[in-house]
Amino acid sequence: MPWHRKDLITLEELSLDEINQIHATAAAFKKILGRSVKKVPALRGKTIVNLFLEPSTRTRLSFDMAAKRLSADVISFDAAASSTTKGETLRDTAENIRALGADMIVIRHAASGSPLYLSNILDIPVINAGDGAHAHPTQGLLDTFTMREHLGDLRDRKVVILGDILFSRVARSNIHALSKFGAKVTLVGPSTLVPRWFAGPGVEVTHDLRGALAGAEVVMLLRIQHERQATASFPSLGEYTSMFGLNKTRAGWLNPRAIIMHPGPINRGVEIDNDLADGPNSVILGQVTNGIAVRMAVLYLCSGGQPENVIG
Amino acid sequence: MSSLWIQNARIIDPASKRDATGDLCVNDTGKIVPALSPAAKKRARKIDAAGLVACPGLVDIHVHFREPGQTHKETIATGSRAAAAGGFTTVVCMPNTTPPADNAGTIQAIKDAAARDAIVHVYPTGCITAGMKGQNLAPIGSLKRAGVVAITDDGDCVQSSRLMRSAVEYAKMFDLPVMDHCQDHALTQGAVMNEGIMSTRLGLRGWPHAAEDIIVSRNVILSHYTGAHIHLQHISSKYSVELIRRAKSRGTRITAEATPHHIALTDAALATYDTHFKMNPPVRTEEDRQAIIEGLRDGTIDIIATDHAPHTDYEKDREFDFAPNGIIGLETALPVVLDVLMRRSKFRLPKIIDLMTRRPAELLKLNAGTLAEGAPADICLFDPAEKWVYDAKAGQSKSANSPWHNHPLSGRVKYTIVNGVLVYGNGKLDH
Numbered sequence: 001m002p003w004h005r006k007d008l009i010t011l012e013e014l015s016l017d018e019i020n021q022i023h024a025t026a027a028a029f030k031k032i033l034g035r036s037v038k039k040v041p042a043l044r045g046k047t048i049v050n051l052f053l054e055p056s057t058r059t060r061l062s063f064d065m066a067a068k069r070l071s072a073d074v075i076s077f078d079a080a081a082s083s084t085t086k087g088e089t090l091r092d093t094a095e096n097i098r099a100l101g102a103d104m105i106v107i108r109h110a111a112s113g114s115p116l117y118l119s120n121i122l123d124i125p126v127i128n129a130g131d132g133a134h135a136h137p138t139q140g141l142l143d144t145f146t147m148r149e150h151l152g153d154l155r156d157r158k159v160v161i162l163g164d165i166l167f168s169r170v171a172r173s174n175i176h177a178l179s180k181f182g183a184k185v186t187l188v189g190p191s192t193l194v195p196r197w198f199a200g201p202g203v204e205v206t207h208d209l210r211g212a213l214a215g216a217e218v219v220m221l222l223r224i225q226h227e228r229q230a231t232a233s234f235p236s237l238g239e240y241t242s243m244f245g246l247n248k249t250r251a252g253w254l255n256p257r258a259i260i261m262h263p264g265p266i267n268r269g270v271e272i273d274n275d276l277a278d279g280p281n282s283v284i285l286g287q288v289t290n291g292i293a294v295r296m297a298v299l300y301l302c303s304g305g306q307p308e309n310v311i312g
Numbered sequence: 313m314s315s316l317w318i319q320n321a322r323i324i325d326p327a328s329k330r331d332a333t334g335d336l337c338v339n340d341t342g343k344i345v346p347a348l349s350p351a352a353k354k355r356a357r358k359i360d361a362a363g364l365v366a367c368p369g370l371v372d373i374h375v376h377f378r379e380p381g382q383t384h385k386e387t388i389a390t391g392s393r394a395a396a397a398g399g400f401t402t403v404v405c406m407p408n409t410t411p412p413a414d415n416a417g418t419i420q421a422i423k424d425a426a427a428r429d430a431i432v433h434v435y436p437t438g439c440i441t442a443g444m445k446g447q448n449l450a451p452i453g454s455l456k457r458a459g460v461v462a463i464t465d466d467g468d469c470v471q472s473s474r475l476m477r478s479a480v481e482y483a484k485m486f487d488l489p490v491m492d493h494c495q496d497h498a499l500t501q502g503a504v505m506n507e508g509i510m511s512t513r514l515g516l517r518g519w520p521h522a523a524e525d526i527i528v529s530r531n532v533i534l535s536h537y538t539g540a541h542i543h544l545q546h547i548s549s550k551y552s553v554e555l556i557r558r559a560k561s562r563g564t565r566i567t568a569e570a571t572p573h574h575i576a577l578t579d580a581a582l583a584t585y586d587t588h589f590k591m592n593p594p595v596r597t598e599e600d601r602q603a604i605i606e607g608l609r610d611g612t613i614d615i616i617a618t619d620h621a622p623h624t625d626y627e628k629d630r631e632f633d634f635a636p637n638g639i640i641g642l643e644t645a646l647p648v649v650l651d652v653l654m655r656r657s658k659f660r661l662p663k664i665i666d667l668m669t670r671r672p673a674e675l676l677k678l679n680a681g682t683l684a685e686g687a688p689a690d691i692c693l694f695d696p697a698e699k700w701v702y703d704a705k706a707g708q709s710k711s712a713n714s715p716w717h718n719h720p721l722s723g724r725v726k727y728t729i730v731n732g733v734l735v736y737g738n739g740k741l742d743h
Binding site: 091131 | 371508509511513514515516584585626629630631632633634
């Protein structure tokens with residue numbers, strides 16, 4: 001089936017087939033990344049604009065790297081330098097970028113729904129690099145890609161997402177992707193950060209860490225966001241760590257082959273013990289590497305490339 | 313002024329318990345009369361109203377006409393024309409203008425503008441607190457003397473219970489109702505839509521109904537304690553409906569309103585982040601929507617009010633988080649209410665008209681809302697079944713921020729008459 005989307009806004013709207021296509025394309029690109037010459041000419045002559053209206057380091061670096069590996073020209077705007085701080089509307093910013101002749105926009109924005117808004121204005125591809133608490137589709141794609149590398153088929157696998165789910169676009173995108181793969185998702189954390197509304201078919205909400213971790217094959221930790229402490233969701237980082245931090249004892253409740261994931265940046269000693277973050281079950285740096293391959297696949301497909309031309 | 317002879321209408325006037333087909337006559341001083349003399353009949357302007365309903369001009373006690381200070385969104389001139397096009401002949405303006413209507417001078421400026429520019433009756437309200445800041449009482453006595461029909465900090469609920477208690481106790485001395493937008497700010501920091509499954513899915517900050525329920529409870533208690541009349545604006549939550557029902561059963565002087573959008577829409581409509589569904593309080597779940605309809609049915613909720621809240625296209629055309637709250641409603645209220653209450657919830661037409669005429673007029677003691685003999689001839693003539701497509705951009709309001717833009721509607725206002733003068737007829741302003 002040929003690829004037909006120009007935008008990637010959320011995984012909710014993708015079919016399992018489409019996710020498989022992205023993963024297969026990413027796997028092919030990952031092989032290329034292992035060579036001594038890591039660059040392919042797939043997007044030569046195309047200009048990609050990274051419109052990052054919310055601070056980001058790793059996602060932006062990853063998109064930057066992915067675009068360069070595809071030989072695209074990359075221009076980056078960020079919040080501080082852009083005219084949005086001077087009161088320009090997102091529509092005006094977008095239309096200016098189009099007038100400059102960009103071929104694709106990658107957007108990161110603190111307001112949920114902004115990439116969808118942008119894609120309704122622009123006829124060039126719009127890739128969501130994270131919008132508010134709504135979606136971070138390339139993260140969901142790279143996380144499930146990483147899980148499949150380690151576990152194979154994800155059907156009926158127990159995947160635990162632990163931490164600040166309420167404000168997490170990473171959790172939401174993973175939930176959508178994992179549900180499509182038929183995995184059993186357990187969300188766990190303090191009741192103030194894991195609201196009951198997440199529960200649904202294939203998704204369980206619990207506040208019992210031991211029950212959640214028992215026999216799980218994947219545990220994904222989410223960063224506890226210091227800056228949201230003011231909302232009084234839990235008493236202190238110390239109490240969080242004592243109740244929900246992942247340590248050696250608690251890791252012992254997992255399936256012995258379980259992988260430990262984290263989208264970064266990590267608060268060592270808060271949501272995860274130092275040893276575990278660097279331990280044999282951790283795939284945290286593998287996620288970063290896979291992120292480039294997955295983002296290459298997304299940029300390539302949404303700009304009109306077809307999977308079979310890469311997968312070979 | 314010539315007299316007016318409206319022929320063969322179905323005349324519905326809940327205030328005089330009238331529902332019959334016949335003629336409605338207006339004399340040359342703009343008053344309803346039982347009949348015209350043969351000579352007057354000859355000179356009278358005639359309207360063939362066969363198939364139309366004639367009812368008292370609609371009354372809306374919750375509109376934002378943005379004057380003074382935000383006249384890029386709406387003015388008293390354009391707002392009153394939108395009212396006329398929607399069948400409304402009496403409206404009550406909220407005081408969250410720039411500057412806020414918290415002093416007699418601003419109230420006089422609004423009244424002057426209304427006298428000069430309005431084509432329907434426009435009444436002002438004043439603020440509860442100075443500058444609508446929620447810190448100190450506004451000069452409520454002076455506001456009353458300047459002509460306000462109620463006080464409210466609409467849009468910015470008074471958070472301090474002590475201040476609210478003073479406000480209602482003090483306003484009671486002037487027999488002035490206090491209208492409150494019920495919202496606990498601490499529970500709604502950054503909130504942009506109803507909190508629930510939908511906000512979780514969309515990743516938007518939720519506005520829990522508990523934030524409304526808490527202030528509704530507070531107001532019920534303060535009303536009971538002081539004996540003051542508190543009117544609860546745009547109720548959006550099922551639990552609040554139940555609180556009001558219980559309060560009324562104890563005889564507390566609480567009244568409440570519901571908007572057309574809270575009885576027509578749910579938060580499912582927000583799936584595409586369309587800012588034309590962003591309002592405060594937000595539209596909630598099907599359960600809430602049904603509870604509000606049942607509240608209207610049994611009298612727990614007293615009236616319909618639109619919360620007509622104009623914003624320009626460039627203000628609404630933004631990221632969902634950054635767009636202002638509110639939608640316009642005057643030109644769609646009647647068809648939307650007919651659809652929800654008459655066709656889908658089996659309300660009888662006189663009951664619906666009561667909710668939009670006599671009861672809101674009584675609530676604020678306005679001289680409006682009836683076709684009784686001698687009353688000012690404020691009349692709405694509408695076709696309850698006509699199908700049409702609403703084009704907000706072609707409407708009379710200066711703004712077009714409506715969720716019903718380009719939607720088919722059933723029921724259409726044909727003529728609006730104010731003091732015996734035809735101000736709107738067949739899609740055109742006649743003024």
